[in-house]
Amino acid sequence: MNTGPVRFPLGPFTPYEGNPILTPQGDGWESGSVYNPAAVVVDGRVALLYRAHSDDIVSRVGLAWSDDGITFHREPDPVLSPSEDYDRYGVEDPRVTRVGDTYYLTYSGWDRRTALLCLATSPDLRTWTKHGPMFPDFDTFQPGGHGEPGPWSKAGGILAQPVDGTYLMYFGEGSIWAATSPDLLHWTPVTRDDEPPIMAPRPGTFSDFLVEVGPPPLVTDDGLILLVHNAATKNPDGSVRYTAGQLLFDPQRPTEILAELTRPWIEPTTYEDLNGLVSNVTFVEALVWFQGRWLAYYGQSDSTLGVAAFRPGDRFSDLQA
Template sequence: MNVIVKIAGSIVFVFLCSCSVQPGGKLKKEQWVLGGFERSKGINPIIEPDTSSVFYDPILKKEIRWEDNDTFNPAAVVKGDSVYVIYRAEDRTGKAIGHRTSRLGLAASADGIHFERQKTPVFYPASDEQQDNEWPGGTEDPRLSQTEDGRFVLFYTQWNRKVPRLGLAISTDLKHWTKYGPIFKKSKNRPTLVDEPHKSASIVTVMKGNRQVIAKINGKYWLYWGEHGVYGATSDNLIDWEPVTDKKGELIAFISPRDGYFDSSLTECGPPAVLTDKGIVLLYNGKNHAEKGDKRFNKNTYSAGQGLFDPRDPTSVLARMDVPFLRPMESFEKSGQYIDGTVFIEGLVFFKQKWFLYYGCADSKVAVGIYDPGDPSVMDPLP
């Protein structure tokens, strides 16, 4: 099997010593971890709720202040000479997380830091064939990537307040989208998965020159997904996906929560994974279990970790960080509608020779961390 794993020569990976080599893995103390990411002083948060944004909702048939409660969990992509962020926004129709309606807004930046936002959402529940999957909870938690021929691929959670499902949409301009519905609707390996709760998709990408584009592994598109474990799926057309299962049709978790660690409750996939010369680097969100977690971190807090997978066998874990590289430290990361503290990573782009990581803060705002391969910052310190 031939796999292209070369990347642009300017990209450097900094090794963090606190990581585990998985059983059977051959990786020793080599450089593979992406980061550290620095929070620029006085910049964050870069996107906050806006009470002035008004949108005519096609289902409710009335004007809604669609982003006046919370703006968080952003995806990102580079288009031309700008960074575009698609972020989740909640209105005030409910009183708790998951009980409001979510829509997706669009913001653009020439420097990756200062953004101009559209006043109306670019992606939302409508009177279409996906309404039963997306209403009334909405469209949540986007992940965004780009094909080599310039199409933008959006994975997101369809939330009808019954079953969360991974949906997919494709656009050529980031403003007009074609919805393709649940990604597992045609699954033969596990036909029931489409009606089982599932979310959080991280498609594998690769650097080609200075462009981060969707990659193929063994001739197929490859996706990591899941929150209670990291699972996998493959596709021939980007639209219809087959989960990786065993002979009995059971899902196979490559990474699972670990007692005593920052990811003891959840291991939820983050932004698009990156195929490098060391392997496939997956950035993910770890939730600390209230009783069985790492006592150094707050109960139920979300922090960010990384795992390394074999590019010849994407189900095989080569290494995994034992401590987070990014954790709630700033006030805006520890105060919001999620009071236990959250950095929730969903957007990663290579822009102007640096990596920009976009993340949600306490389910309320959006921030960015920047990794300069030529002058890397340190990882977030332990408490």
């Protein structure tokens, strides 16, 4: 569980000048792209669960470890791979939350037609039990829709602390929604997909094309909930640009936004951010408190993996310190 100070807005974050910290390697399962990781601190080390694929773009999840939060050593084999009809062409974009002795991993199962938000659990980050799609009939792109009939869901961030005995998760690509659970395994959307979402794209803002849940939410020092979200705008040529924002909620009214950033806290600036499989992307799925600073891990243009840091009390973070 993250234990550092949490205040809204969190930051400013400074990207590490040595990014990317992970890149494709070899000629196998992670030879094409390495990006969009989940992260958790385990026994004084950062564990990174990262998405990777070869040129076939069938994603798997790998595991890497770091003593300093920057230099990672990868385990040789993926820890989560396609095995079911609903994820046969990819297990994508993980987020992880630890509650007690169990790790709860949400990920997108991809069958080249439909993306479905799925759940897996593990006692050790290496052996995972899949629990299947969480919302098999839900379209998180509502009210706008995703251009095709049928369900679509991605991006689940589980709050580690229960609220009045019930667990809370924010989820969704396109728009942002909420769900609750008594046991972390069985989840029910707070609203139906024919009702308004918590947050939909905002015309004229940095989220005017879509919004999507980022890392698992955090409880702030004053008891509110901080949710980091990804956001996208669409360019005239049809390409997209991904940045990230932050939202604030009252735990007693978790579907009503109290406050939000009006400009991104991270956005594409470096060569890797601006060029890749899908260019102009900084996509954040991991946020951990480690060695006195917040570390945000993010995908760079769906190709490489970067990190940015914020040390509370400093005007600008220094990853070299």
